[in-house]
Amino acid sequence: MGPVLLVSIQVDLHDQLALSLQDDLTNAITTHGSKGVLIDISALSVVDSFMGRMLANIAGIARVLDAVTVVVGMQPAVAITLVELGLSLEGVRTALNIEKGITMLRAAVAHRDGPLHVMGDADDAD
Amino acid sequence: MLTTRTEQVVVREQHDIVNVRQVVRSWSLALGFGLVDLTKLVTAASEIARNTVEYGGGGTLQIEELRDGLRQGVRLVFEDQGPGIADIERAMTDGYSTGTGMGLGLGGTKRLVDEFDISSTRGAGTRVAITKWKRR
Numbered sequence: 620m621g622p623v624l625l626v627s628i629q630v631d632l633h634d635q636l637a638l639s640l641q642d643d644l645t646n647a648i649t650t651h652g653s654k655g656v657l658i659d660i661s662a663l664s665v666v667d668s669f670m671g672r673m674l675a676n677i678a679g680i681a682r683v684l685d686a687v688t689v690v691v692g693m694q695p696a697v698a699i700t701l702v703e704l705g706l707s708l709e710g711v712r713t714a715l716n717i718e719k720g721i722t723m724l725r726a727a728v729a730h731r732d733g734p735l736h737v738m739g740d741a742d743d744a745d
Numbered sequence: 746m747l748t749t750r751t752e753q754v755v756v757r758e759q760h761d762i763v764n765v766r767q768v769v770r771s772w773s774l775a776l777g778f779g780l781v782d783l784t785k786l787v788t789a790a791s792e793i794a795r796n797t798v799e800y801g802g803g804g805t806l807q808i809e810e811l812r813d814g815l816r817q818g819v820r821l822v823f824e825d826q827g828p829g830i831a832d833i834e835r836a837m838t839d840g841y842s843t844g845t846g847m848g849l850g851l852g853g854t855k856r857l858v859d860e861f862d863i864s865s866t867r868g869a870g871t872r873v874a875i876t877k878w879k880r881r
Binding site: 631632633634635664665666667668669694695696697699700703704705706 | 759760762763766767770780781783784785787788791792795852853854856857
């Protein structure tokens with residue numbers, strides 16, 4: 620599935636730094652031809668609307684660049700707060716931890732690339 | 746209702762928003778807030794601090810520890826001398842934003858706290874006060 624970019628956010632990012640991360644990741648996807656991006660936010664005790672929108676942006680940009688993004692490790696209190704705030708992170712795939720995230724990435728990339736392989740394969744027609 | 750402790754915090758630049766999150770977090774911890782309530786208050790503070798920086802041209806945050814009988818809580822008062830909010834009702838609507846398109850409007854922030862009070866005068870500034878009480 621090509622190289623997977625693994626990003627672990629370990630500190631509380633100020634807004635400009637969050638935007639830099641978005642830019643750096645976008646460049647890295649192109650440079651490495653990555654099909655998958657895994658973002659670990661387990662160290663983040665707060666995800667406000669700015670950070671939430673940034674995660675959604677990264678997922679959106681990655682999709683356009685033919686990569687799948689999975690956000691892993693969101694703390695329960697953060698999830699509760701985000702939903703109450705009105706940010707449901709639509710379009711962002713999430714998994715509980717890195718291991719499940721990798722599994723999800725594999726499945727998503729395989730599923731997306733899948734139809735190309737099975738096209739014209741009579742046995743797989745449904 | 747008694748104010749038992751206060752602190753002033755500068756809210757002028759992006760870095761100050763991070764600082765607001767840290768200070769509000771330590772106050773909430775000191776008061777013994779549960780993790781979910783703490784996270785909600787810190788997140789709400791972060792949202793309003795960003796508005797203060799982005800739209801208000803910077804301002805201040807006054808943190809107040811409250812005691813009302815047996816109840817304990819934290820009130821955060823954000824003040825700026827910016828252009829003010831032209832249409833508060835619209836600013837409170839979910840999804841409404843005039844700035845970088847990163848905002849959510851203040852409606853979501855209001856849901857995270859127990860009390861939310863906003864007043865704004867065009868050309869004179871905006872004051873937002875939010876309060877969260879510790880659950881017993």
